[in-house]
Amino acid sequence: MDKLNENVREKKHIKLGEIDSGPILVALLLGFIAVAIFVILRRRSAGRRDFLLTGLCESGKSAIFMQLLHGKLPETFTSIKENVGDYQAGGHSSVRLVDIPGHYRVRDKCFDLYKHKAKGIVFVVDSVTVQKDIRDVADTLYTILADSATQPCSVLVLCNKQDQTTAKSAQVIKSLLEKELHTVRDTRSRKLQSVGDDDVNKPVTLGKPGRDFEFAHISQNIQFVESSAKEKELNTLTDWMGRLM
Amino acid sequence: MLDFVVIFTKGGVVLWNSQTSGINFSSCINSLIRGVILEDRNTESKYFEEDHLAVQFKLDNELDLVYAAVFQKVIKLNYLDAFLADMQFAFKEKFGSIPALERLGSEYDFDGEFRSVLSAAEEASSKQVKAPKAMRSYNESQKSKKTVASMIQDDKKPVEKRVNIQESPTQPKSQPSSPPLTKQDIIQENRRKLREKLTPTKKAADTKSAAKQGASEKAGKKPRVWDLGGNSKDAVLLDRSKDSPEDVQYQSISNELVGTMQGVIPDLDVESEDDVDSEEASSEEDNGSSQSPALKKNKRGGGLVSYFRGIVGGKTMSLADLQPALEKMRDHLISKNVASEIAVKLCDSVATSLEGKQVGTFDSVASLVKEALTQSLVRILSPKRRIDIIRDALECKRNGKPYTIIFCGVNGVGKSTNLAKICFWLIENDFNVLIAACDTFRAGAVEQLRTHTRHLNALHPPANHNNRTMVQLYEKGYGKDAAGIAMEAIKFAHETKVDVVLVDTAGRMQDNEPLMRSLSKLIKVNNPDLVLFVGEALVGNEAVDQLVKFNQSLADYSSNENPHIIDGIVLTKFDTIDDKVGAAISMTYITGQPIVFVGTGQTYADLKAINVNAVVNSLMK
Numbered sequence: 086m087d088k089l090n091e092n093v094r095e096k097k098h099i100k101l102g103e104i105d106s107g108p109i110l111v112a113l114l115l116g117f118i119a120v121a122i123f124v125i126l127r128r129r130s131a132g133r134r135d136f137l138l139t140g141l142c143e144s145g146k147s148a149i150f151m152q153l154l155h156g157k158l159p160e161t162f163t164s165i166k167e168n169v170g171d172y173q174a175g176g177h178s179s180v181r182l183v184d185i186p187g188h189y190r191v192r193d194k195c196f197d198l199y200k201h202k203a204k205g206i207v208f209v210v211d212s213v214t215v216q217k218d219i220r221d222v223a224d225t226l227y228t229i230l231a232d233s234a235t236q237p238c239s240v241l242v243l244c245n246k247q248d249q250t251t252a253k254s255a256q257v258i259k260s261l262l263e264k265e266l267h268t269v270r271d272t273r274s275r276k277l278q279s280v281g282d283d284d285v286n287k288p289v290t291l292g293k294p295g296r297d298f299e300f301a302h303i304s305q306n307i308q309f310v311e312s313s314a315k316e317k318e319l320n321t322l323t324d325w326m327g328r329l330m
Numbered sequence: 331m332l333d334f335v336v337i338f339t340k341g342g343v344v345l346w347n348s349q350t351s352g353i354n355f356s357s358c359i360n361s362l363i364r365g366v367i368l369e370d371r372n373t374e375s376k377y378f379e380e381d382h383l384a385v386q387f388k389l390d391n392e393l394d395l396v397y398a399a400v401f402q403k404v405i406k407l408n409y410l411d412a413f414l415a416d417m418q419f420a421f422k423e424k425f426g427s428i429p430a431l432e433r434l435g436s437e438y439d440f441d442g443e444f445r446s447v448l449s450a451a452e453e454a455s456s457k458q459v460k461a462p463k464a465m466r467s468y469n470e471s472q473k474s475k476k477t478v479a480s481m482i483q484d485d486k487k488p489v490e491k492r493v494n495i496q497e498s499p500t501q502p503k504s505q506p507s508s509p510p511l512t513k514q515d516i517i518q519e520n521r522r523k524l525r526e527k528l529t530p531t532k533k534a535a536d537t538k539s540a541a542k543q544g545a546s547e548k549a550g551k552k553p554r555v556w557d558l559g560g561n562s563k564d565a566v567l568l569d570r571s572k573d574s575p576e577d578v579q580y581q582s583i584s585n586e587l588v589g590t591m592q593g594v595i596p597d598l599d600v601e602s603e604d605d606v607d608s609e610e611a612s613s614e615e616d617n618g619s620s621q622s623p624a625l626k627k628n629k630r631g632g633g634l635v636s637y638f639r640g641i642v643g644g645k646t647m648s649l650a651d652l653q654p655a656l657e658k659m660r661d662h663l664i665s666k667n668v669a670s671e672i673a674v675k676l677c678d679s680v681a682t683s684l685e686g687k688q689v690g691t692f693d694s695v696a697s698l699v700k701e702a703l704t705q706s707l708v709r710i711l712s713p714k715r716r717i718d719i720i721r722d723a724l725e726c727k728r729n730g731k732p733y734t735i736i737f738c739g740v741n742g743v744g745k746s747t748n749l750a751k752i753c754f755w756l757i758e759n760d761f762n763v764l765i766a767a768c769d770t771f772r773a774g775a776v777e778q779l780r781t782h783t784r785h786l787n788a789l790h791p792p793a794n795h796n797n798r799t800m801v802q803l804y805e806k807g808y809g810k811d812a813a814g815i816a817m818e819a820i821k822f823a824h825e826t827k828v829d830v831v832l833v834d835t836a837g838r839m840q841d842n843e844p845l846m847r848s849l850s851k852l853i854k855v856n857n858p859d860l861v862l863f864v865g866e867a868l869v870g871n872e873a874v875d876q877l878v879k880f881n882q883s884l885a886d887y888s889s890n891e892n893p894h895i896i897d898g899i900v901l902t903k904f905d906t907i908d909d910k911v912g913a914a915i916s917m918t919y920i921t922g923q924p925i926v927f928v929g930t931g932q933t934y935a936d937l938k939a940i941n942v943n944a945v946v947n948s949l950m951k
């Protein structure tokens with residue numbers, strides 16, 4: 086009996102002493118690599134995959150959202166909260182479509198939540214009242230374009246409500262916006278500093294400072310197309326989104 | 331009798347509506363959303379009026395829906411609260427099980443349920459109207475509230491009131507409240523009244539004219555000298571701009587004041603009601619502060635338990651659950667100098683927006699409340715329209731008109747100082763400025779503006795700007811009508827192609843009616859582009875009163891349909907408060923207008939714009 090115990094004890098000692106640290110280290114290393122790959126994949130998949138619908142109030146964003154996602158066109162009111170949905174087109178994977186409310190008070194906060202994950206930004210413009218509201222439209226567009234988080238995004242300016250007879254065409258709106266953005270860039274640079282200024286989101290100056298503002302000068306890829314949500318003519322939008330996905 | 335009932339999501343998509351008439355109610359609902367829900371004014375009374383329509387609404391925070399009923403304003407429907415609650419219940423029962431992703435896509439056939447709920451509500455209300463009024467219980471009656479001592483009648487007590495009546499026989503007509511009379515007095519009174527009835531007007535007129543004559547005989551007729559009024563004859567007396575004091579003759583010296591201020595300055599004579607109020611307030615505060623450590627202890631224990639419960643999650647919040655956290659938030663806001671009414675209203679609105687929501691895992695009630703409050707504070711402070719003065723001034727310059735800004739506010743908030751700072755900012759940005767000195771009352775106001783003009787012109791000499799004087803002063807001395815001076819100044823600016831006109835007005839208290847009238851006339855006559863209310867950041871609960879009364883006066887005394895009310899706020903003396911920035915919230919909540927400038931000091935460069943996130947962070951710290 087004692088001999089058996091001694092043998093067992095010796096075996097135990099041998100096992101403790103001779104532990105091969107090699108396999109353990111290899112296992113740890115493999116585990117580490119697996120976790121690292123997992124994290125990298127997660128980050129890549131959590132990268133920019135969203136499309137944002139922005140614009141002023143009453144430009145038709147919620148209507149376009151419903152049209153794209155559900156094929157219906159119900160009556161819509163001023164949005165208080167954002168609408169989020171998954172959009173599937175053709176054979177591509179589904180992307181998230183976010184409809185940001187246009188009202189001034191909630192617009193900025195909501196946009197800040199989603200801008201870091203945005204791949205493409207759709208700026209919806211009411212083609213009928215664009216001349217009257219050109220200053221507000223340009224101000225909003227400038228804020229979106231000058232934000233440091235949206236520099237790698239592609240931008241599509243959608244001139245909505247083309248079914249109305251007094252709607253302006255995309256070319257006209259483009260030139261109107263170019264002229265107005267030139268002035269906005271000028272006045273923005275003269276704005277007052279804020280109380281308790283934070284340097285986190287320092288805005289980018291658009292275009293080439295000395296010359297007139299042109300959309301070709303900015304870092305984002307921007308296009309102008311026409312559409313009409315009422316007449317269900319959103320082909321231009323779906324094509325652009327399909328190209329980006 | 332309901333014109334329109336609609337159920338829509340908070341994202342703006344209509345899920346179902348009752349289309350009984352062809353009229354489009356979307357503008358009404360949009361104003362409801364913009365005027366109430368987005369302004370965070372959804373307190374207990376969920377009612378909103380516009381033109382001849384009224385809307386009653388109910389928020390559903392669990393499914394993110396809004397239920398709204400539109401009806402004619404003149405018809406009072408008292409079953410709406412119950413009706414909306416029943417609608418919500420029926421809707422949840424029928425469609426509550428649809429998952430979130432499909433909610434927007436599914437069809438909502440709700441007409442049948444709607445009609446049944448409506449008929450049930452109407453029946454219930456008609457029954458309630460017909461039911462007889464229930465009798466009061468003893469506890470509700472007045473008798474139980476009286477004490478025994480007050481009900482004992484003591485006939486032996488001398489009635490002092492009787493002596494009063496006999497002493498002043500000339501006053502009975504003007505005394506509406508008659509003291510308790512004994513039997514004899516009652517008989518006398520009745521006899522007198524009978525006599526009066528028989529000889530109708532003569533005696534009353536006689537006594538009245540006798541009283542008047544008596545009063546006028548006492549003091550010989552004197553012309554009344556109003557402190558605030560005057561005409562052009564007084565201008566010579568008040569004109570200080572000529573710098574020759576010995577020419578001026580002091581005709582209206584009030585000699586009675588000489589000798590009254592000798593010796594020790596007497597203490598402030600505050601009325602007793604104020605004392606009582608302040609005592610009550612201070613005792614409440616003491617109670618509150620003694621309660622809050624006890625509450626804190628309770629909450630700490632309660633907080634731990636609710637935290638653990640929060641980990642499990644799935645609990646729906648009711649108003650009772652939210653109350654402790656809301657009270658703490660409210661006290662915190664008040665300690666940060668937010669007006670107490672505003673803090674109460676804000677907490678109520680946060681409560682209605684959180685009621686019925688589910689607490690997720692790892693969330694506590696306190697953290698949800700804090701988050702919701704931060705969101706609503708950011709929403710209140712964010713401007714509701716674009717503010718870019720330089721852009722608008724450029725637009726006006728292009729059209730050939732001057733851009734006019736009028737500064738108004740109570741006394742001593744910093745109107746003239748901040749006007750000079752804004753003027754400096756504008757001339758730095760290459761705008762021509764004309765300052766109109768419409769403060770014709772305060773001694774030295776015109777001189778102050780003249781000094782600023784000289785200083786600003788020295789900083790930006792005409793040589794640097796194409797030989798154009800950047801700042802000019804338009805003044806007509808003291809005692810004149812402010813509205814007239816402003817009109818002439820704007821005309822002058824138009825003729826001489828000046829870009830911006832800044833109008834400085836006299837400080838005035840918000841309940842001084844003649845001065846508020848004259849301010850409203852100034853604004854109505856000159857039709858400015860921007861009316862800025864200057865308020866100091868040190869103000870506490872007074873801010874609410876000031877702004878409400880200013881806005882009210884501007885709306886009331888203007889004869890237009892759309893009166894020009896306050897467009898923006900200038901918050902001054904911001905450097906004197908370190909993190910008690912609550913005045914910003916009070917002012918923007920009351921008016922709904924944005925804070926355009928922030929004044930942070932006495933030099934020309936101390937002018938900043940507001941940073942919403944920084945202010946909210948320092949409020950919630």
